[in-house]
Amino acid sequence: MAAATRLISRLTLVTGGGSGIGRAVCQRLASEGASVVVADISEESAHDTLRSLQRDLRGQGHMAAVVDVSSKESVKNLVTRIQTHYFQPPSVCVNAAGITQDDFLLNMDEDHFDNVIRVNLKGSFLVLQAVAQALVACGAPKGSIVTVGSIVGKVGNIGQANYSASKAGVEGLTRTAAKELSRFGIRCNCVLPGFISTPMTDKVPEKVISRMKSLVPLGRMGEPAEVADVCAFLASDDSRYITGVSLEVTGGLFIG
Numbered sequence: 643m644a645a646a647t648r649l650i651s652r653l654t655l656v657t658g659g660g661s662g663i664g665r666a667v668c669q670r671l672a673s674e675g676a677s678v679v680v681a682d683i684s685e686e687s688a689h690d691t692l693r694s695l696q697r698d699l700r701g702q703g704h705m706a707a708v709v710d711v712s713s714k715e716s717v718k719n720l721v722t723r724i725q726t727h728y729f730q731p732p733s734v735c736v737n738a739a740g741i742t743q744d745d746f747l748l749n750m751d752e753d754h755f756d757n758v759i760r761v762n763l764k765g766s767f768l769v770l771q772a773v774a775q776a777l778v779a780c781g782a783p784k785g786s787i788v789t790v791g792s793i794v795g796k797v798g799n800i801g802q803a804n805y806s807a808s809k810a811g812v813e814g815l816t817r818t819a820a821k822e823l824s825r826f827g828i829r830c831n832c833v834l835p836g837f838i839s840t841p842m843t844d845k846v847p848e849k850v851i852s853r854m855k856s857l858v859p860l861g862r863m864g865e866p867a868e869v870a871d872v873c874a875f876l877a878s879d880d881s882r883y884i885t886g887v888s889l890e891v892t893g894g895l896f897i898g
């Protein structure tokens with residue numbers, strides 16, 4: 643099927659859809675015909691993304707929703723709201739919500755460690771679990787859950803003990819989910835971005851960015867749309883025989 647229409651009639655949920663990579667994923671899924679639930683802790687950003695979505699393909703209907711992925715109750719309410727609105731659970735879910743709270747290991751507050759693990763790792767678990775439970779309960783024939791990890795989950799990064807641990811964690815979570823959920827037709831994969839231009843990396847000092855750029859074989863930072871393209875592939879049936887993998891989108895940064 644042509645990429646431009648391969649997600650027609652698919653209901654998709656994107657967390658962290660209000661900004662950066664999540665927003666680009668929403669735009670890409672919508673451009674391929676999917677209906678998109680833009681979920682974010684920031685209502686305003688979720689609505690900004692919603693307004694930017696293409697909506698002229700068959701049967702498309704998007705919505706924005708507020709969720710705190712680190713709260714079980716909030717995630718449960720989100721999935722219930724989606725099922726009430728669309729009479730089905732999302733068969734594609736992209737976990738892109740994430741935060742950083744950087745500091746050197748020797749100084750890192752316990753709170754900063756807990757916050758990042760709670761949003762990035764526990765949040766991915768809660769959303770993955772709630773979506774998988776809803777898909778299994780309604781006997782859906784297939785599902786694809788994509789979680790945005792990070793290359794630093796594999797290689798570590800100075801100042802990011804909490805973040806690297808959370809991103810290594812989502813890979814273990816995803817591989818286990820892939821093993822447990824295959825028998826229900828649900829595939830689970832990770833995308834591991836390198837350095838991508840988003841509000842998250844806008845916070846990184848210029849000096850660090852230019853050092854990082856010099857390490858990237860393709861010689862530049864990535865764009866959110868370049869990560870979104872890979873998420874759309876993993877969401878679609880073009881990747882129907884792929885589960886439990888981590889796909890690096892790094893411009894070659896830290897090639898094994």
Ligand SMILES: NC(=O)c1ccc[n+]([C@@H]2O[C@H](COP(=O)([O-])OP(=O)(O)OC[C@H]3O[C@@H](n4cnc5c(N)ncnc54)[C@H](O)[C@@H]3O)[C@@H](O)[C@H]2O)c1
Pocket residue numbers: 657658659660661662663664681682683684687709710711712737738739740741761765790791792793834835836837838839840841842843
């Ligand atoms: N930008 C990069 O270079 C890069 C690299 C590797 C991985 N990532 C990962 O990609 C994902 C998206 O990052 P980004 O760069 O687009 O960042 P971003 O800050 O632009 O977007 C993150 C979004 O997540 C939302 N969010 C934060 N906490 C939330 C919560 N508790 N519940 C729901 N939504 C919440 C924010 O409101 C924001 O809209 C993150 O998981 C990040 O760790 C980014």
